[in-house]
Amino acid sequence: MPGVEGFIYPNEVELQWSVLIVLYPFLTGLVAGAFILASLERVFNVAAVRPTYRLALLTALAFLLVAPLPLQMHLGHPERSFSMYLTPHRESAMAMFGFVYLWYLMAVLVLEIWFDYRRELVLTWRASRGLKRHFYGALTLWSDNISPEALHLDERIGRIITIVGIPSAFLLHGYVGFISGSVKANPWWSTPMMPVVFLLSAIVSGIAAVMLLYVFLSWVRRRAIDMLCLDTIATYLFYAFIIDFSLEMLDLVHRLYEADESLKALDFMVHTRLFVSQIVLQIGLGTLVPLGLLALTQLMRFSDARRRRLYVTAGLLTLVGIFAMRWNVVIGGQLFSKSFLGYTSYKMGFATREVLLPALAIMVLPFIILAVLLRIFPPWEDEPAKAELLR
Amino acid sequence: MDQDRRSFLTGAGKFIMLTGAASLAWDAVLNGTPDQAPNYDATAHWWAMTIDVDRCIGSGNCVRACKIENNVPDEPGMFRTWVERYQIRPDDPEHPIVDSPNGGHDGFAPIKDLPPGTKVFFVPKMCNHCVHSPCVQVCPVGATFESPDGVVLVDKSRCLGCRYCVQACPYGCRYIDPRTHTVDKCTLCYHRITQGLTTACAEACPTGARRLADLKSPKDPVHEFMRTHKVHVLKPQLATRPKVYYNALDGAVR
Numbered sequence: 001m002p003g004v005e006g007f008i009y010p011n012e013v014e015l016q017w018s019v020l021i022v023l024y025p026f027l028t029g030l031v032a033g034a035f036i037l038a039s040l041e042r043v044f045n046v047a048a049v050r051p052t053y054r055l056a057l058l059t060a061l062a063f064l065l066v067a068p069l070p071l072q073m074h075l076g077h078p079e080r081s082f083s084m085y086l087t088p089h090r091e092s093a094m095a096m097f098g099f100v101y102l103w104y105l106m107a108v109l110v111l112e113i114w115f116d117y118r119r120e121l122v123l124t125w126r127a128s129r130g131l132k133r134h135f136y137g138a139l140t141l142w143s144d145n146i147s148p149e150a151l152h153l154d155e156r157i158g159r160i161i162t163i164v165g166i167p168s169a170f171l172l173h174g175y176v177g178f179i180s181g182s183v184k185a186n187p188w189w190s191t192p193m194m195p196v197v198f199l200l201s202a203i204v205s206g207i208a209a210v211m212l213l214y215v216f217l218s219w220v221r222r223r224a225i226d227m228l229c230l231d232t233i234a235t236y237l238f239y240a241f242i243i244d245f246s247l248e249m250l251d252l253v254h255r256l257y258e259a260d261e262s263l264k265a266l267d268f269m270v271h272t273r274l275f276v277s278q279i280v281l282q283i284g285l286g287t288l289v290p291l292g293l294l295a296l297t298q299l300m301r302f303s304d305a306r307r308r309r310l311y312v313t314a315g316l317l318t319l320v321g322i323f324a325m326r327w328n329v330v331i332g333g334q335l336f337s338k339s340f341l342g343y344t345s346y347k348m349g350f351a352t353r354e355v356l357l358p359a360l361a362i363m364v365l366p367f368i369i370l371a372v373l374l375r376i377f378p379p380w381e382d383e384p385a386k387a388e389l390l391r
Numbered sequence: 392m393d394q395d396r397r398s399f400l401t402g403a404g405k406f407i408m409l410t411g412a413a414s415l416a417w418d419a420v421l422n423g424t425p426d427q428a429p430n431y432d433a434t435a436h437w438w439a440m441t442i443d444v445d446r447c448i449g450s451g452n453c454v455r456a457c458k459i460e461n462n463v464p465d466e467p468g469m470f471r472t473w474v475e476r477y478q479i480r481p482d483d484p485e486h487p488i489v490d491s492p493n494g495g496h497d498g499f500a501p502i503k504d505l506p507p508g509t510k511v512f513f514v515p516k517m518c519n520h521c522v523h524s525p526c527v528q529v530c531p532v533g534a535t536f537e538s539p540d541g542v543v544l545v546d547k548s549r550c551l552g553c554r555y556c557v558q559a560c561p562y563g564c565r566y567i568d569p570r571t572h573t574v575d576k577c578t579l580c581y582h583r584i585t586q587g588l589t590t591a592c593a594e595a596c597p598t599g600a601r602r603l604a605d606l607k608s609p610k611d612p613v614h615e616f617m618r619t620h621k622v623h624v625l626k627p628q629l630a631t632r633p634k635v636y637y638n639a640l641d642g643a644v645r
Contacts, residue, residue, distance in 0.1 A: 007475075007488075010473045010493075011563045013468030076567060077572060083551070084531050095532070337563070338645075
């Protein structure tokens, strides 16, 4: 059989989870990471990252709105997915997805953004006319109380939501890791490290994504980048990445040292089918190089322009590395037979349902949503129009 | 009539003993198949299967019978049951050579250039109807469930086609039916066993290697089989408690 080496169970010919399922943890990872970055400012009072606070929240929302889409497209019967809410099987790790997702979307992100923007929404409502007036009126839920007491209350509620939001973000992404980490049939997945590694890599990818978006949007808006902000984000990225990489290596070393029955199959795979995506892209280009670049910025003095370039390069490579990591977990975990006696391969198609084209569309969609969100909820405090509005 | 008392008693004794044995055997046969009553009582049974590896000749009858009986798609990668052929060569016992061309559906071609001393045997595989089924555990909507009589079944009208159960099954027993976009697997011929019949694979097996077993029936021959044979299950370390019991299962089988 083409693409098959050794013996695989006859039913293993078809790969079950496609590139769409790779996208899902990648997208939720960006959500969780962006939110953690936002919470740095809100809860841990890291004032330097203030310029990216709202951008991070909106990025998280844009990606979260798209996150269930690949799952939905992957289902054999998408029209039945609502039954996960109505008749969930309580023993199933996957059954809780809808609840975790909705909790995070509605109870954390939407609420936090609403409380944070309420004053501006009311002011925009008051200042605008026609359709726009109705739109913003609806966004404020027709409540225009922005007295100092009300705003103080908003602030307190917002802080509480963020505090609740941090464990929720951990839950959201740790949970994604648990879905694969709890499959005992698959030794590539089955490890309690999986949720932790997923979470750490989520934080890394989210921070990198917001950092890149901040640089990109500053360039588009022709505004100077707040270098203190960028340096601080890069420092957090560096430290989060070190912890993430250490845990991933711990997992790897543990597997190599224990060398149980599955190791031969996994070891072979890493040297052959996953060599490019695991060794070259994930560990080399996607982890060691960006870690090295970030370490350089910590150790040596560079000009602002050079630091920006280093950060952007490191950020882009980080995202490649984290995407490769998701790929290696999801696709890699299906390339060897559960008999440990053979291997199969994954060929991605181009234009049917579960292939490259829809995957690319799903990756572009959050950016379109983000562009819309940025118009409705302008996050920038350095815009003259905004200063006028808030005056 | 030249029959004396002695030969009469011998003949009568033989007759009584044979009828007794036959009636006992018939009882066993009846109890080996499920209750024939139309009002099938699921709580009165606990279904399992025994497979005698030493008896399997790799005919592929079971695979063909299963495909026909259960309307399994005639495509590669879709089997409710299949047969694997293991070759364990004396110079490399660590690496068995395994094949299952088209799931053993069309039988097996003879092995060319078999080194002397090679151990060759066939292993029929199917859903193990585990007591602690990982597939049942992971189904997000409960479409995969265990019946009260110990059979793991799928409600196709509820299955989302998320494929989590396919990932969770350690034995590779599930596939997605391209016609319904839902998961499919061995039902232990539930439509047959609840009618008092045995499974299609067991019925078609020319050597009696596969036997349906009702663990709840004290008269089922399975108890004798388990007592007198060294039985083993697949991947016991995963603690799924499979209910397909293999006799003479080689340690190399995965």
